[in-house]
Amino acid sequence: MQALYKALHKNPIVFVARDLERAFGLAGAPRFHIITNATPFAKTAASNLPNIHLIVNKSLLSTLDLLGHKTTQSILVKLKQPKILVFKNTTQIEKICRAHNWTLLNPPAELANQVEEKISQIKWLGPLTKYLPPHKIVLGKGLSWPLVIPAKAGIRTVGSPIRSGMTSKKFIAQFNRAHTGSGTALIKSKKQTREIANQFPNRPIRVTKYISGPAFTVNAVVWGPPTGEASKNVLTGNISYQITGLPPFTSSQFATIGNDWKLPNKLLTTKQTNQIKKIATAVGKKLAKHNWRGLFGIDVMLETKTGKIYLIEINARQPASTTYESQLQQLVISTEPAGRANDKLITTFEAHLAAVLGLPYKNQKIIPIKNGSQIIMRVPENVGSRSPKATWILPRQKALVKKLEPNKFNVVYYNNTKPGEDWLRIQARAGIMQTPGVFSALGKIITKIIKAQ
DSSP, X not given: OHHHHHHHHXXXXXXXXXXXXXXXGGTXXXXXXXXXXXXXXXXXXXXXXXXXXXXXXXXXXXXXXXXXXXXXXHHHHHTTSOEEEESSOOHHHHHHHHHTTOEEOSOOHHHHHHHHSTTHHHHHHGXXXXXXXXXXXXXXXXXXXXXXXXXXXXXXXXXXXXXXXXXXXXXXXXXXXXXXXXXXXXXOSHHHHHHHHHHOTTSEEEEEEOOOSOEEEEEEEEOSSOOTTGGGGEEEOOOEEEEESOTTTOSOTTOEEEEESSTHHHHOOHXXXXXXXXXXXXXXXXXXXXXXXXXXXXXXXXXXXXXOEEEEEEEOSOOTTHHHHHHHHHHHHHTSTTGGGOTTEEOHHHHHHHHHTTOOOOXXXXXXXXXXXXXXXXXXXXXXXXXXTHHHHHHHHHHHHHHHGGGTOEEEEOOOOSTTSEEEEEEESSOOEEETTEEOHHHHHHHHHHHHO
């Protein structure tokens, strides 16, 4: 997209990120700079890319700490106050940007929190709660088993009467803040409800009908203000099957651990695909009315029994799968005869940058992909019993990378040592899932290598 690169020439962007991989969607582009930690992976990946600036520190710096680092501030001065972009905005990041008079391109953190958090999200969605599974909000002390849940989704508040409901012995309970599966519990017994009631008697909890079926993710971009044809300003990316809770990659049942862009073509009907895009567009229009610009994502579930699609999560930020989706899109477009001559076809990350820069939308389309996958190996739970952690975890990580890369997997590795955090991100140009929860032959190669260590 020539307009984007012309805009970057006039006004460079600096993406500040704790992990290089988050900002790698346009790495190497002129006047697109990245400031990140000098990890072993970053040093290797950035070796021939002068616009990637690595900050050396004894421990990993957060995005906020990177912004406050003297080296970062020196770089920004030399670049003559470029525009700043971060992976996930916070009020603290907004504060430091205001203090230095830096232009932050991300949408407001307060709005993002309102949209993402499980309790405030209900009110924000308003009529769009019809896309959620049947649910209600209760205080911890009001949690019981079995539980009566509204028969249909709708706006529910604490203590509101239920005129038509279903009694459920199996349901989902979520606290206000839940990320990649943390803060989410599957309730199947009275003992579980009593434990929550005793520990969090006055904390609001969102309880939801348990939906049995596969989950999917789609990244989308709000580009420009709402118009009479606002749907044109919400670009939906490629639907991926959401890989969740599979050992040996995680021990958490609800932890999101990857994406497969091939499997949805086998699992979803045209009607279901259109419904997912319809939900994403509706959420995007709602965001547009609050002056949101740029990326967001939704997670949905397909109820196997009924074939119905339910909205289960909104990521009011750049979703983690954006980078690899954009890299797969670059591969697709590079193999086409016309290459990038078609200026209307753009990657998801390019659309994000164009949107946050306020460039005019001129009927661009996000590049479709039909293949590719990635899976995340999270830091094992038993690493906490190792002392010191680094003497066990880093050599094991290096050994895994050495075995995975010759099998034509691209591996992103992280310096994290806290159980549950990203440790390895293993990427393939083909799908790794045969069916929901079942690996293909390619996926089994990865699993075998992981289990052997």
